[in-house]
Amino acid sequence: MSQQHTVWVLGNGQLGAMLSHAGQPLAIDVRPVDIMTPSDDVLPIEASHVITAEREQWPESSTSLQLSTHQHFINGPVFGRLADRFTQKSLLDELAVATAPWQLVDDTVTPEQLYHQYGDRVLLKRRTGGYDGKGQHWLKQVESSLIPADWRNEAIAEQAINFDEEVSLVGVRTQDGRCLFYPLTLNLHQDGILMASIAPLTRLDHLQAEAEQMLSTIMNGLEYVGVMAMECFRVGEHLLVNELAPRVHNSGHWTQAGCHISQFELHLRALCNLPVHQPQVNFQCVMVNLIGIDKDDRWLSLPNAELFWYNKEVRPGRKVGHLNLSVHNTDALKQTINQLKQWMPAQYQAPLDWILAEFCSH
Incomplete structure (x- = not known):
């Protein structure tokens, strides 16, 4: 019915x-x-x-x-808990899910204590409100950095992680407690903002089970329903959770083109208790975020591109859209990326080269 x-x-x-x-x-x-x-x-x-x-x-x-x-x-209770990095990190520790070593920056802690605990580079993160690279402050021993006065009790300190690359997992939990997942996504950030994602990638397959175990533990621990995203650092052959998002997520946008059920539809199905099953991947995808640049109708001439334009005022650093590029054919993708390099501004050259390198070297 x-x-x-x-x-x-x-x-x-x-x-x-x-x-x-x-x-x-x-x-x-x-x-x-x-x-x-x-x-x-x-x-x-x-x-x-x-x-x-x-x-x-x-x-x-x-x-x-x-x-x-x-x-x-x-x-309802999950949003506030994950919006605060202190309670989010505390949850990860409670659930024994691997994350970067950290502590609250309280009234007593000194930079020297943090350097002793975590090394000569320590990242401070505001407990709330920081995203896309905002709300972060590096303490560096060589510069004799100070803790900003108004950050005490309002920030956590994290050990700097020398990670190999950044990946994310988008999963869903149904009302009857089943957990299903998309393949791991490889991500590139620039100035703290996601610039591009690639999924799926065969070379990440061996990490899929570990990632699914981590996100299952989190979603089950919260009795969560719907889509959740888990951003991770790959350090060698293991993952550390960087951040959680209790919602659909930028790094899952590729599913709009590459899967028979997008992350957005999957979220709605779970919320409305409609049938949910394993999303099928139709083809590999590359997602390119459009950050602070004007809409260019030439993008529509690319035969393997789908444009999602948010119709927001264009401002520096603002996400105003994204392109999903289907990878039916590696040569065609390379042509598309080389074309975008000609059309897009300087800050896009390194991310577009990163995409090319992934498809040329693996």
Whole structure:
């Protein structure tokens, strides 16, 4: 029997828009809500409706309270717990999931103690609000760095990890506790912002079981429902969790082109208790984030490209869209990347070369 499903989303950015887009073929009414603009409007939320979020934090207002206090706000307690790096890291320790050694920067800790504990480079991260490279501060012994006064009790200190590369795993947990996963994704960050992703990659297959065990432990420990992303460092032949995102995630955008069920549809299926099964990978994909650059209709001339444009004001460092490039043919991908190198600005040359190197050297 068919049932009407309505899903409200705390936030109306690009993730909310893509959730809405994914809901349309399934006749799921997805309603992203602007929670950044204060409003006293009473939302027509019914008892049977489901609530999710596209972000971990939001300002308190009558609108956000209507959504976040609803009986079907799925994963409600999880968002705040993972939005705070102190409670997120504490959770990883409780669950014995590997992560970088860390501690709270309290009133008593000194840089010298941190250097003694973690080495001559220590990364401070604000407990909340930091993303895309923001909210981070390096302590370096050679520079006699100081802990910023207003960071005490508001930050954690992490050991600097000399990692080989960055990967992420996007998985889903159903209401009856099954966990399913996409293949590991290889990621490249520049100035703390994700620039490109490649998935799947055969050379990462041997890490898949370890990654799935880690994310299963986390999602089961939280009794989580829906899609979650786990960003990791690969150090040798093992993984360390860097960060968790209790939502659909930038590094899963490739699934829109490469899989028969995208991360957005998978999230909605789990939230609405619709059938969920192992996503099939149709072909390998490369995702290129579009950061602070104007829309270029020449991208549409690339035969293996799909453009997702967020229709946001273009500002430096802002994610304004992404390109999904299908890899049916390595030579065709190389032609596409070389064409993009001609069209895209200087900050894209290194990420595009990184993509080429992956397909030329493996």
